[in-house]
Amino acid sequence: MIIRSREESTTVDWGNGLSHRLLIASDGMGFAFAETLVRAGTKSALEYRNHLEACYCISGSGEVMSADGSTGAKLRPGVLYALNDHDPHYLIADPGADMRLISVFNPPIRGDERHSLTDGGFSAY
Numbered sequence: 001m002i003i004r005s006r007e008e009s010t011t012v013d014w015g016n017g018l019s020h021r022l023l024i025a026s027d028g029m030g031f032a033f034a035e036t037l038v039r040a041g042t043k044s045a046l047e048y049r050n051h052l053e054a055c056y057c058i059s060g061s062g063e064v065m066s067a068d069g070s071t072g073a074k075l076r077p078g079v080l081y082a083l084n085d086h087d088p089h090y091l092i093a094d095p096g097a098d099m100r101l102i103s104v105f106n107p108p109i110r111g112d113e114r115h116s117l118t119d120g121g122f123s124a125y
Contacts, residue, residue: 002027006035015115016042016091017098024111032108038062041095046115047088051105054082060099063092075099 002023010021016039023033036055038044045067055064057075064081065072067088073081083089093099 002029009034010111012112012114014113016044016093019103021109021111023108025108026111027108030106030108032103032105032111034103034105034109036101036103038091038093038099038101040093040098042093044091044115045088045121046091047086048083048105049086051107051109052082052084052086054080054104055101056080056103058100058102060097061094062099063090063094065090065092075101 004022006020006022010024012019012021014036017037019037020035021032022035023029023031025032032051038060040060047067057077057079059077061074061076063072063074067090073079075081
């Protein structure tokens with residue numbers, strides 16, 4: 001049995017927020033589980049080439065949008081989005097309050113991954 005608090009987890013500054021990595025690959029569960037804080041007013045160009053990800057909003061609000069802008073959804077508590085095709089996307093937090101997401105990755109992340117957010121494309125790992 002694994003029992004771990006957020007304070008005991010590995011915390012990574014991923015670029016526009018923090019990711020509390022509660023379960024990672026070395027835990028042997030076959031998936032990773034994180035609580036992700038997205039800083040208010042930020043826009044992140046993200047892509048997971050090696051992982052599928054599902055995110056469930058637990059506080060704050062924002063938007064997720066496909067790279068080409070053809071698909072998107074408003075995020076608020078109780079809304080889930082899943083990147084089921086390694087989708088490059090924009091994650092946008094509304095100004096005024098941070099957004100918190102519960103994130104699940106398959107296959108699991110190692111736990112030390114960080115995004116490189118630049119003007120030159122989508123950050124990927």
